[in-house]
Amino acid sequence: MKKNVLIYSILALVLILGACSNKADSTGGSVSDGEAVGGYGSIDHGVENGGKVGFNMLGGSIEEATNVPAAEKELIMKSFDTYMHAFNNQDIDEYMSVLSKNPKSFTIEEERDYIEGVFKEYELGREASDVTVVKFDEDANEAQVFANLYTTMKQKSTGLETKRDGRQVTVFSKEDGEWKVTSVYYMEDQK
Template identity: 35%
Template sequence: MSRQHWKKIALGIGMSSLLLLAACSEEDKEQGAEEPKQEDVEKAEEKSKDAAPQSNMELSMEDIGEIKEAEGIPAEDKQAILASFNQYIEAFNQEDIETYMKVISKTPINFTYEEEEKYVKSIFDQVDSKRTTENTTIINYAGKKADVYSEITAVTTDPDNGEKATRSGRQVSVFHKDSDGNWKLAAIFFIANPDEENGEAEKEE
């Protein structure tokens, strides 16, 4: 597996469209990698705003500050939201694409259902990637929308040579409650740890 291809896969920690955009490095640009169109980015941003009109649900990863659980979350919803988040993590770790896609929204904010399925299948086919989470907390709740904060670390192994790369950072996973009362993952906002902001995954010996 080429170093450039390996680098892109190692960076893949969340939703395909969002994090492939974030993973574009200067090296990618020099090699002629296609950049997302500005109009597509703007459409995604507008869609995100429309999906969460409540003022208390406006999300800014830059201004999260102290992590506190949102007030007034019904016990049943809290259990269901966290169960959906855990399904998202566990199904990925077990490379269970069917279970993984069951928790993904069919009407997402900043990616498409089909893109996500294709991307995750490619990860499962090419590398071994495992995620661990800490400090998982529902930081915003508004009836049919919830933001779940978590500190996530992904360790990705290249099966060709055993090389490992670690990617970690803070993530907010946005869940929407569908018409059947199920909580589905609709968007992810991820910020890499400071030493990884330039898109270089930390190598493990």
């Protein structure tokens, strides 16, 4: 029983990105959204006023930004697909390649160390639906992509498996002609 409580506690901590509250003073987790880290991470829980995310994380209709040039939309969606592919294939180099050189809420070094540990400890799977560019600011070189995420995690050492559903806005910035992840806002669906 103690082992199960410890495992569930660890998983709860690991999944805190999905289980975070709506408090504006929550700390961040990782770009891998579904696993938490101490200190600063790329997930900003409970979107703060300064975050200016183009989608209400509490639900409602999802409206596609109308000002996205077709070529930019294609590049943004390609970057999002790379982000998902790298996570699902546990490819650390591909994963790191989609991160911004100037992230807003995580450091590259901490993220690499953290995600290597997560990839080593867990079998992971993530599916996205309703992937939509909900905000595009050409002047700021910023785009926000909404997606419903379905994440499964299986701890390799114990076989314990958990599933989480949630909504995510992934914020991208354009760097050297490529769209890179700068921060992620995630809210787990409460069942």
